[in-house]
Amino acid sequence: MPNTLLALNWKMNKTPSEARSWAEELKEKYAPAEGVELAVMAPALDLSTLAANLPTGVAFGGQDVSAHESGAYTGEISAAMLKDIGAGYVVVGHSERRDYHGETDATVAAKAKQAQANGLVPIVCVGEKLDVREKGEQVPFTLGQLEGSLAGVGPEVVIAYEPVWAIGTGKTATADDAEELAAAIREALTERYGADAENIRVLYGGSVKPDNIAEICGKPNVNGALVGGASLKVPDVLGMNDALK
Incomplete structure (x- = not known):
């Protein structure tokens, strides 16, 4: 199994100057944990700053990507653009994209295929809402979402539940x-x-913090975490990294 992946999803936070400060602080204090990979999923405008300032060995990626290779798609960012600045990953199908932008499983699959075609590893997000959980239907719902989101997609993926x-x-x-x-x-x-499938990492995401990440990632089929709020402060990131040693 590959290294545990700690994927930090900043969402719509941090200006490029704030990103630089964060990366510089991480560079000063970060000590790699054996068997743990750190990757920062940041707003597109922050990525060049991260490329220039992150510690050696820390990866970065985008939070979304176009389903199209290039062309008249104003405001969109292509997989080739992300790859060209050194990104290794891109998040696709996050619940916020599905809810606020109407992304379907087919859209997510198209984006994942674009990512793979340009040498990026898509982090494909799936998961249920509370009403589904309360009905006890979380497994069939999530597996249905997974099937649709991986249509035509190769095995070079990460799955985030x-x-x-x-x-x-x-x-x-x-x-x-x-x-x-x-x-x-x-x-x-x-x-x-x-x-x-043995080499595909399955992450857990949802209010992950330094005090719960070790227990969650200690489970046999959980290979890391997609972290939101706790990714914004370097001490929290270091705490999670250290907890996975």
């Missing part, structure tokens, strides 16, 4: 909840990709 009810709410799925879905996702990936 994010129960929508736990994102930014302070509520966190238990480690057992995370493992239930991660194990189901792993089984579905094996059916789709065969032996290649």
Whole structure:
């Protein structure tokens, strides 16, 4: 299994000057943890700053990408653009994109294919809302979302399971909840990709913090975390990194 991935999703936070300060602070204090990869998913305007200032070995990526290669798509950012500045990853299908921008599973799959075609690893997000969880339908719902979001997509992916009810709410799925879905996702990936599924990392996201990340990532099918709020302060990032040592 590849390294545990700690993917930091800044969402719409930090100006380029703030990003520089954050990266400089990280560079001063960061000590790599064996077996742990750190990657920053930042607003597009911050990425060049991160490329110039992050510590060696810390990756970065975008929070969204166009489903199109290039052309008359005002305001969009292509996978080739992200790749050209050194990005390694891009988040696709985050619940906020699905909710606020009407992204469908088909849209997510198209974006993931564009990412792969340009040498980026897509972090494909799936997960249920509270009403689905309360009906006990979280597994079939999430696996259906996964199937649609991976249509035509190769195995060079990362999957992020994010129960929508736990994102930014302070509520966190238990480690057992995370493992239930991660194990189901792993089984579905094996059916789709065969032996290649062994190398696909399944992340958990949703109110992850330094004090709960070790328990969650200690589960056998959870290979890291997609972190929102706790990614914005370097001490929290260092705390999570150290907890995974």
